[in-house]
Amino acid sequence: MTQTVDEAVWAILHEALRLYQDSPRATSWLRHHIGRFDSPLRIAVAGRPGSGKSTVVNAVVGDEVAPIEVDGPVFTWYQDGPQPRATVYMRQGPPGEPPIVRVGRRMDIDLSGFESGGMTRIVVDWPARVLRDATLIDTPPIADEISEQIAAEADALLYLTPQVHVMDVRYLQSTQDHPVARAAPVNSIMVLSRADEVGGGRIDSLSTAKQISRRYRRDARIRGLCQNVVAVSGLIGQAGRTMPEEEYQSLAALAAAPRAQTEELLLTADRFTRSEHVLPVSTRRELADRLGMVGIRLATTLIRQGADSRTKLASELVQRSGLNELRDSIGRLFVDRREVLKARSALLGLDVVLRMEPRPGAAKLVTDVERVLAGAHEFHELRLLGGLLSGRTRLPEELGLEAQRLIGGYGTDLDARLGFDREPTQAEVQNAIYDALARWREQSENPMLGSAERDAARVVVRSCEAMLI
C-alpha cells in the first residue's frame, strides 16, 4: 500500500522525535511542528509597506479586523474560534488576553494594558467562514527578519504588490532558494493589489487590472514564482463585504442627485470632502476612506444602473473587486492542497533540526526525507507544475495546458482536474479519466518528445491513475 504524503511525513516527524528525545530544544521544535501539522493551513499576507495587506485580510475575512495598530513589527494571526478572543504575546513576560468585542462588522480591541512596542504577535480568534479552512496572518512590511519569520511560520503566501517591482520578484525568488522549497516549489499567489488605482480614477480600472494580471500570469519572469496572479481591490472588496445600510443610503443619495452635479463633486477627492453638500462632511470623509474615489464613482454608477439595495450593490462591488477570484484561487491552490503544503512546511522544519543538530543516527531520517521528496506523487505534481509554469519544462502548447489541469494546477478536486465546469455524470468522469490516461500513456512513450517531456507525461499518467482509485 502506498502512503500519502501526509502519512509519510507524519511518520518521519515521529521518527525524528524518537531520535532526538534527549535534546530538549529539538524535541520542543519537533513537537511544535507535529502540532502545526495537525492544525489549519497558515496563509501569510505579505508585501511592501502600504501594499494593502491589512485591507485584503479584511476583505477575505469579511469583517474589519485588521490592522491592529501597534508599534513595531507585529504578526497578527486570524484563526477560527467560536468567540472573538485575542492573545497577545510579548517579547518579555507571559502572554495576555486583551478585551475584544465585535461591533457590527468591526473588531474592537483594547490593547491599552500592553506595553506598546513589546508585543511580538497577536493571535485573534474570530468566527468567520474562511478561517475554518485556513489561518490568515497579516504581516508587517517585508524586510529581512520579517521574511525569515514568514518563511518559518506560513505554509502558503499571498504576496501583494500594486506594481510589480524587481524587488518583489527577488523576494519571491528568495523564498524558493532552499533544497526542500525547490523540491516542493511555488506556494504563493501574487495579488496585484489596490487594483482600483490602476486606471487613474476611471471606473473600468478593475477590469483593466484583470487584463494586466492576465499578462503577468504569462510573463516568463513571474509565472514560475507563483501559481496565479490575481488583481484585487482590497478596499472595494472590503467595502462590499462590510457595507452598512447607512453607507448604502449615502451612496444612493449621491446617485440620485443630478448627474452633472455629482460628477462635479467627485472630480477630486478634495472637492468631494471639502465642498458644500447636503451630506455631512464627516459622512463624505468616511465614504472616501472606505471606498476611495473610484469606489464611490463605481458605486453610484452601479446604483444608477439598478443596484437598488445594499445587498445588490455589495455583491456587485465584491464581484468587481476581484475578491471572488482571489478566494477561489485560495481555495483551489492552497486549501485543497493543504496536505502537500503542510508536508512541505514540516519537511522544512525537520531540515532545521537535521542541520542544526546533525548526528549519526539521523542519516536514515535524511534519506527518508529525500525519499518522500523524490517519491511522493504530490511533490512530483508540484514540481511539474512549477516546471510548466516557469517554462523549464516545455510541452507542446495544448498538452502543456492539459497537463497543468490534470496535475491539479487549477484545483485538485476531480472536476477541476478533468476540466468540467458543470456537474458531470459518473460515466462522464470515468470516460474523461480513461481518455486522458490513454492519451498521456501514449505521450509518455512518444519518441518525438525529449526525455524530460516523457517524464512529465509519466507524472500526468500517475495523476490520472490516482483519479481512478
Added chain:
Amino acid sequence: MTAATWLEVLDQTIGASVVHHRPDLAERLRAKRAQLLDPQIRVLVIGEANQGKSQLVNALVSASVCAVGDDVTTVAPTIVRYAEKPAATQLLHDGTGAEPQRMPLPVDQATNRGGDAVTTEVRIPRKILAAGLVIIDTPAIGNLHQLRAQSTFSALSGADAVLLATDASHELSATELELLRHVRRSCPTILVALTKIDLTTRWRQIADRNREHLSKAGIPAAVVPVSSALRLRAVAKDDEALNVESGFPELIERLRTDVLPVASNPSSRQNFAAMTGTALAELVGQVKKELAARPDDRNSPAVAEYMDAQQKMADLKRRSAKWQNVLNDEMADLIADLEYDLRDRTRRILREVDRAFDEADPAKTWDQFEEWLNENLTEAARTNFDWLIERSWWVADRVAECFPERQDLVPGTVIPSDADLDPGDTERPRLEKFTAGQKVFSGLRGSYGGVLMFGLITSLAGLPLINPISIGAGLALGGKSIGEEGETRLKRRQQLAKSTAQRHVDDFFLRFSKDCKDAARRIQRGLRDHFAELAEQLQQRVADAASAAQRSAQAELSARQRRDQELRQALTQLRELHGQITRIAGALPASSRNPLEISA
C-alpha cells in the same frame, strides 16, 4: 567678459593642446565645450512604473506628447523641446554609438508608438520650452524591463534637473528614496512631483511624510503636489481656478526658481574655467621642462662656452652638497606624508566599517562586506602608492633643479610604477551563520543598471536580499526568547566583525606602509646613485664639452636659439591664456542670471 572670450580662450587652449601633443587634454576640453555651448536645460522625468510620469509631461506642456496608459507604457524616452512648428522625429540608434538616424513622424502619431523601444523627439511651440527647457519622459525604473531602465540611467548623467513622479496614494518607497540618493550624485536639482492628488484625500499627509523621508535621507528636494488630470482639464476648459487647483503653476514656478538658475549657474562655467586652467598649467609645465632641458647659453661663442664649462665645474661642486640635502629632506617629508595619508584613508574605511556594522548583521553581509573592504583597501593602497610615485618624480625634479644643466631623465627603473596592492585575506571572523546570501548577491550585481543596484545593496533598501528560509531556520529553532537573545547575539557578532575588520585593516596598514617606506627608501637610494653618477658624469662632460664646444657650438647655437625662441613664445602665450581664464573665473559669479523666460 563676453561669451566669445571664454570660448576663444577655450579654443586656443584646445589648439595649444594639439600643438603640444596632448590629444587627451584636447579631447576633454572639446567635450566640455560641447556641453557649455548647449544652452538647453534638460529636465528628466523619472519614477517607478505607473506613477504618472508621462501624464505629468503632457500636463506640463499642455499637450498629449507622451503615451499614457494603465499597464507598463513608456518603453523609450520621449524628448520634448521647443520649436515654432510642431514636429516629431524618431531617433534610431544603430548601436554603434554614432549619431542616431532621424526619421520624421507625423505629429499626431508621436504618442502611438505601441511597443517600439525607439526614442522620440517632439518639438512644440510652448512658452515654457522656449527658454531652452527640454523635458524628457523616461521608462519606469524598477519594473521588470531592466533594459529600458538602463536608458534612463544613462540619460541621468546629462540631466540638469530630475523630476521624480510619485503617486500620492503611497509614501515614497525605499526603492524610490534609493533612486533619489543615486540621482543626487550626478544631478544638482531634484524636484518631487506628488502626482494624482485628485484621487486621494490623504495627499497632504503623504506630502508631509514624503518631506520627512527626504530630509531624513538627506535629499534636498521640494515636494510639489499636482494633478495632471486636473491640469489637462483646466487647459481644455480654459479654467484658471482649476489650473491653480492642479498644482501646476507651483510646479512651473519651482522649475523657474529651482531649476533654471542652478542649471544656468556659473558653477558649471567655473568648473570649466578650472578645467581649462589645469590644462594650461599642465602645458606650461611641459614647455618649461622642455626649455629647462636645454642648456642656457645666451651668449655662446665657443670660448665663452668653454669658460662657461669651467665655471660650471666649480658650480657643480658647490651644488653637489645642495642636491643631497634636497633629496634627503624631500624624501623624509614624503615618507611622513605617505604614512599620514595611508593612516587617514584606513581610518576613514574603519569609520565606514563601524557605521556599517552598527546596522548590518555580519552573519548576512560578511562575504560582500569582505569584498567591499578589500576593494577599498586596494583602492587606498593604490592611491597612496600612486602618490608615492608621483611625489618621487617630483622630488627627482626638485633634485634635478639643483643641477646647472638638466641632462638625463631619471631612468624608469629608479621609480617603480607598480606595487603589490593585494590587501591579503581577511581572516574570517569565526561566527555562527556566516553562510547564505552570496548567491543572491552575485545574482543582483549583474543586473539593474549597476550603480543603482550597488546603492541598493549597501542599504538593503529595506527589502530582503538574503535567503530567508535558511536564516529563518536558526531563528525559529531558538524558540520564544529569540528576539532578545538574537539582539545580543547580533551585537556580539557586530562587535566581532568590527574588531576583525579593525585587525585586518591594522595588519594591512602595517604591512603596506612598511612596503611603501621600503619602496620610498629604495627610490631614495636609486635617486642618490643616479644623481651622484650624474654629477660625476656632468663634471666629465663639462670638461669634454669645453673641447667639443669650439667645434659644435657655433652650428648648434643658432638652431637652439630658434627652438628656444619658439618655446618661450609658446610659454608666454600659455601664461597669457592662463591669466585670461583666471580673470574669467573671477568674473563669473557676477554674470549668473540667465534671462530665461518661462510662464505657467
